[in-house]
Amino acid sequence: MLVLMATEFGTQSRLLTVYQFTYRPMILFVRLVYSVLTQVFSRLCLLGMLSAIASGTSLFGQVNISGKPGLLYVPTATLLADGTFHAGYSYNPVNYAFRFNPALNPKLTTRNSESIFFVNLVMLPRLELNINLLRPNGPVQYGARGIGDRQIDVKYGVMTETTRRPSVALILSIPFGIDNSLVTNAVVATKHVSLSSVIELELTAGYASPYFLERSDTRNDQNSTLFSGFVFQDKRDKAAYYLAGPIAGIKASLSRKGGLMAEWDSQHLNLGGYVTLFNHWTVQAGVLNFDQLTVGTSYAFSLLPTKQTARHDKAQ
Amino acid sequence: MTKRSKRWYYLLLLVTVRLANAQHAPDRIIDALENRTVDSVQHRVVYEQRLYRNPMTAMRAISRSSIANAGTTLVPLVQGVPIAQYRLSPAFSTRLLTRQDRIAYADAVPFSRRAYKLDFRLQPEFTANFGNRDRSVQSKTNILLQSQVYIRRGLVLNWGIVFPIVNDLDNQALNVRPAPIFLNQFLAINRADFMSISAGLFYTDRYGLNVQYRHADLNSPWSYGLETSLTGFYFFPKDGFYYQSPTDLMLLADLAYRIGRHNVTLKVSGGQYLFNDRGGRIDFIRQFPNVEVGFFATKTGNGSTAGFNFAIPIPPGRIAQTQRVRLRSTEEFRWEYNYSRGYNIGSRYKVGYQLDALLRQYHNSYLKSQQY
Numbered sequence: 001m002l003v004l005m006a007t008e009f010g011t012q013s014r015l016l017t018v019y020q021f022t023y024r025p026m027i028l029f030v031r032l033v034y035s036v037l038t039q040v041f042s043r044l045c046l047l048g049m050l051s052a053i054a055s056g057t058s059l060f061g062q063v064n065i066s067g068k069p070g071l072l073y074v075p076t077a078t079l080l081a082d083g084t085f086h087a088g089y090s091y092n093p094v095n096y097a098f099r100f101n102p103a104l105n106p107k108l109t110t111r112n113s114e115s116i117f118f119v120n121l122v123m124l125p126r127l128e129l130n131i132n133l134l135r136p137n138g139p140v141q142y143g144a145r146g147i148g149d150r151q152i153d154v155k156y157g158v159m160t161e162t163t164r165r166p167s168v169a170l171i172l173s174i175p176f177g178i179d180n181s182l183v184t185n186a187v188v189a190t191k192h193v194s195l196s197s198v199i200e201l202e203l204t205a206g207y208a209s210p211y212f213l214e215r216s217d218t219r220n221d222q223n224s225t226l227f228s229g230f231v232f233q234d235k236r237d238k239a240a241y242y243l244a245g246p247i248a249g250i251k252a253s254l255s256r257k258g259g260l261m262a263e264w265d266s267q268h269l270n271l272g273g274y275v276t277l278f279n280h281w282t283v284q285a286g287v288l289n290f291d292q293l294t295v296g297t298s299y300a301f302s303l304l305p306t307k308q309t310a311r312h313d314k315a316q
Numbered sequence: 317m318t319k320r321s322k323r324w325y326y327l328l329l330l331v332t333v334r335l336a337n338a339q340h341a342p343d344r345i346i347d348a349l350e351n352r353t354v355d356s357v358q359h360r361v362v363y364e365q366r367l368y369r370n371p372m373t374a375m376r377a378i379s380r381s382s383i384a385n386a387g388t389t390l391v392p393l394v395q396g397v398p399i400a401q402y403r404l405s406p407a408f409s410t411r412l413l414t415r416q417d418r419i420a421y422a423d424a425v426p427f428s429r430r431a432y433k434l435d436f437r438l439q440p441e442f443t444a445n446f447g448n449r450d451r452s453v454q455s456k457t458n459i460l461l462q463s464q465v466y467i468r469r470g471l472v473l474n475w476g477i478v479f480p481i482v483n484d485l486d487n488q489a490l491n492v493r494p495a496p497i498f499l500n501q502f503l504a505i506n507r508a509d510f511m512s513i514s515a516g517l518f519y520t521d522r523y524g525l526n527v528q529y530r531h532a533d534l535n536s537p538w539s540y541g542l543e544t545s546l547t548g549f550y551f552f553p554k555d556g557f558y559y560q561s562p563t564d565l566m567l568l569a570d571l572a573y574r575i576g577r578h579n580v581t582l583k584v585s586g587g588q589y590l591f592n593d594r595g596g597r598i599d600f601i602r603q604f605p606n607v608e609v610g611f612f613a614t615k616t617g618n619g620s621t622a623g624f625n626f627a628i629p630i631p632p633g634r635i636a637q638t639q640r641v642r643l644r645s646t647e648e649f650r651w652e653y654n655y656s657r658g659y660n661i662g663s664r665y666k667v668g669y670q671l672d673a674l675l676r677q678y679h680n681s682y683l684k685s686q687q688y
Contacts, residue, residue, distance in 0.1 A: 082578070083604055121609060123602055124578055129611070131624070147446035147453065150655065176622060176655055226613075226620045226656050303604035305686075 060300035061256070062274040062282045065090045066132045066182040067118025068155060068171065071249040072272045072286040072294060073242055073265040076204040077169035077190035079126060079157040081302065086120040088282075088298025091137075096240070096268075096288050098181040099149060100136040103239035108144055112136035116182070116296075117148075121303075126157035134181045149179040166191035166203075175213035176226050183235070184243055185209040195252075202251040208266055210235040210244035242267055261286070270294075345377035348634065348642075351393060351431035354383050355424075360401070362425065364432065365392035369629045369647045370606050371677055372686045379404045392678070395502045396427055396469040399678045400534050408687050410534050410680035412507040427469040433637070436463050439646040440630065441478075443520070445485060456485040460495045462646075470502045474516075474668055493552040500668050508533040512671045519666035522547040522590075524562040528671040535680045537574040541672055544568070547590075547665065564590055566664065572672060576681040579603040583672070589662045593618045597662055603682050608673075614662040621661045625652035627673070 061078055063086055064070030069078045092098060092114040099105065100112035118132040135148035152174045161167035166189040173183045188206030195201060215229040235241040242265045249263035258275040272286025272294075285295045346352075351364040361378055365371050371392055378384050390402045391413075398421055401411045413421075439462050444455040462476035476495030483490055498516025505511060514526040524547030532539040548562035570585030579602060586596030595616025602609050606629055613622040627650040634644045650673075654661070676682065 123609065124580070145452065152655075226622055227615070303607050303609075305605065 060084060060086070060276070060280060060282070062251075062259075062276065062284055063088065063118075063120065063296070063298050065092060065116055065294065065296060066130060066151075066153065066184065067116075067120045067298065068128070068130050068153065068184070069120075071204070071251060071261045071263040072270045072284075072288070074204060074206075074247045074249045074263040075155070075169075075171055075184060075186060075188060076202065076249065076251075077157070077161075077167040077188045077206070078192075078202065079160060079167055079169065080122050080128065081304075082122050082125045083302045083304035084120075084122045084300060085303055086118070086298050086300045088118055088296060090116045090118070090294065090296030092116060092294055093288065093292035095292050096242075096294075098134060098242075099179065100140065100144075101240065109141050110136075110139065112138050112140060114181075118298075126160070128155040129153070130155065132182055149181040151180045151182055152176070153182075153184055161191065173212060175230055176215065178215050180212065180214045183212045183214075185212055186243060186247065188247070198255045200253045200256065202253065204247075204249045204251075204263075206247050208243035208245060208247050210241070240267075343377075343381065345374055346381050346383070348637075349374060349378075350433060351396065351428075353425050359385065359388045360391060361388060362391040362393060362398065362421065364396065365394060365399075366435075367633070367644070367647060369627065369677070370686075372605065372683050375402060375404060375683065376686075391421070394674065395472050395500070396466065397502050397504050399504070399675075402683065404687065408680070408684040410683070412534060413504070415506045418504060418506075422469065429466050432466045434463065434641045436461055436641070436643045437646045438462075438630075438635075438644070439476075440649060441519075442651065443485060451484060454485045455482055456480075456488075457482040462495055467499075472500050472502075474498050474500060488551060489554045491552070491554045498668070508536075510671060510675060512667075512669070512674075514667045517550060518547070521549055521551050522564075522665040523550045523559065524548055524564075526667050528667075530671040530675060532672075532675040532679075534675070534678055537576060537681075538572070539574075539672070539675070540569070540571045542569050543671075564592075566590055568664075570672065572676075574676070574679065574681060577685075579682050579685055581676055589616060589660075589664055591618075591660050591663065593660055593662060595662055601676075603676065605686055616662045618659055619656070619661045621654045621656045623652060623654040625650065627651075 061069045061080065064075050065073055067086055067088055068075040069080055070076045094111055094113040097104070097112060097114055100108060100110065100114055102108045102111065115135045115137055116132055118130060120128060120130045122128050130153040132151050133148045153171060154174060155169050155171045157167060157169050159165065159168040168187065168189045171184050171186045171188070173180050173185060186206050186208040188204055190202060190204045193201045193203065212233050212235065213230045214233060215231065235244040245266035247264060247266050249261060251259050251261040253259035256276065260273045262269070262271050268289035270286050270288050272284060274282055274284035276282045280301055281297070281299050283297050285293060288294055348367055349363040353362040355362070361384060363374065365374055368374055374392070375390050378390055379388065386405055390404070391398045393399070398413055398418060400413055403409045439460040441458040441460055442455060444453055446453055458481060459479045460476050461479065462474065465473040465475070467473060475497045478493050478495045480490040480492070496517050496519050498514050498518055501513045503511040508531055510530050510532060512528045517523040518526065524545060526545040528541065528543045530539060530541035543566070545566045546562050547564050547566070548560045550557070550559035566588060568585055568587035568589070570583055572581050572583040574581050581601040583599040583601065584596065585599070588594050593616045595614065597612055597614040599610055599612045608627040610625045612625065614620060627648050629647050630645040630649050632645060634642065636643045
């Protein structure tokens with residue numbers, strides 16, 4: 001734990017002051033910087049952040065376009081440690097827009113690329129909640145303006161991964177939304193295979209349902225009853241869609257600090273790569289259907305101190 | 317630089333280093349604790365807990381310092397009122413305080429205003445509507461400079477100043493104005509019964525009287541509470557004070573159950589909210605060490621909604637302090653998001669603290685789970 005480390009450093013730097021009358025500017029300067037830094041660090045630790053750096057393990061994975069552990073579009077069944085929090089952004093190119101294309105919604109007059117903002121939290125050891133917001137980039141007509149499409153998704157780990165079996169997860173989009181653009185109703189299985197001490201493969205396969213519920217007949221300004229107005233929908237009725245049918249993906253990682261990935265999102269073959277910097281910050285990019293680029297970034301940290309995370313995970 | 321001035325320069329540098337060192341946890345935390353009594357006969361440390369959202373921060377610091385030994389018990393105070401008695405080692409345990417214990421403490425340590433610093437905290441305030449076509453985020457964002465005057469045991473006057481930053485939510489001008497000013501009396505009646513009574517000008521433009529009662533055995537998963545208030549609307553226009561008569565009755569009851577291992581609280585509440593809106597609400601709350609995250613669903617006569625809320629401390633904590641005065645960022649920023657806004661669905665206002673949120677921070681299982 002870094003909190004512990006910080007206090008230990010504190011004692012060390014205090015011991016150093018025994019040499020306080022040796023007037024060596026370098027030592028003093030280092031000492032000053034050191035104590036200020038340790039102070040800053042211990043404050044950060046009080047917020048529960050950065051706690052994983054000291055543990056040396058990368059608890060945090062890379063996430064898909066809506067912020068769920070995954071590849072580019074495809075979510076995986078990788079179960080993150082309890083208390084893991086991600087926040088991030090991804091860019092979805094214009095040819096693969098989830099919503100802002102007149103072919104998808106005849107009321108629209110413009111084609112736009114999209115920005116997706118997301119947060120993802122492991123609320124309980126097997127339960128993840130994902131909140132995402134999809135907004136068009138660039139101008140849209142007056143009637144299509146607003147905060148964006150808000151969506152909440154739930155992921156439940158039905159089965160945890162062992163040496164023999166994969167983890168299995170059920171992912172559902174909560175049907176309260178009026179415009180759920182990133183609907184993910186899927187069952188996925190994921191298995192990690194170590195090829196060497198540094199190279200690891202993550203194999204994912206699953207099925208995404210084309211069917212979903214949403215309250216699409218409700219108007220935003222009349223949105224005062226959340227539990228009514230549900231409409232049964234089929235993604236395949238639209239001109240373009242994703243995650244409707246069998247999905248699969250493979251990711252090859254180097255010490256989980258970076259890697260390459262390929263996926264079948266039920267419609268297209270997408271290729272990409274990612275890098276995790278300073279254990280917390282992930283940057284990723286990919287080519288959709290050998291056509292357009294998507295990019296994304298996320299920052300992850302744990303809301304639990306590392307030791308507690310370990311204990312909670314054992315209790316699973 | 318002459319040799320002499322160099323010497324002074326280094327000395328100055330050393331002093332800075334020393335100051336920085338002195339601020340290290342846990343000494344730094346212990347120095348900041350107010351109304352601290354170390355009872356070396358009974359091996360007990362009593363202290364005011366108001367700087368940290370998470371009571372464990374101070375508990376851990378004390379238990380690792382020289383003022384504590386293996387058997388020391390800790391009694392955190394809220395507004396000068398003892399909550400319960402905690403023992404960190406050999407195993408974490410919580411002992412509820414009887415009425416006799418409380419009287420004995422009050423006799424031994426008479427209340428003293430001098431035991432408290434003049435404490436100022438910066439509290440951000442953010443109210444927003446999302447989804448307007450012309451402006452997708454309409455917000456009312458303020459910074460509040462707040463302070464508390466400890467009047468007698470349990471009784472505190474909350475006051476402050478609002479510095480408005482943005483307001484495109486309503487037509488209130490950006491005038492610097494008084495922040496909510498209200499009296500709050502915190503009471504511990506006996507082992508597990510607590511009350512919070514507030515009177516004055518509250519947050520979100522409501523004023524009046526608010527009474528909360530809670531039965532919370534800090535060793536038991538069950539707790540229940542009642543809250544009632546009679547309030548009216550007020551606000552500070554550019555010059556003057558506008559208010560309506562306080563006739564709005566709110567009456568709410570709740571029952572909460574803790575699932576200990578992951579610090580999850582399930583809470584069912586219901587009754588009459590503001591504006592005669594009757595209905596109920598279900599909350600799922602997870603307490604992480606420094607952060608609280610919750611999800612909820614509400615159904616009332618005015619409609620139904622769901623959303624999430626969170627409570628986080630705002631860094632950096634202490635900004636500056638002297639012997640008597642302190643400036644810090646707030647220990648808790650609480651925010652709630654409703655998916656469908658509707659028209660006043662189960663709406664309520666904010667007083668200083670909610671008794672249930674305060675007491676669950678002192679629950680045995682929550683603090684015990686942070687021991688490692």
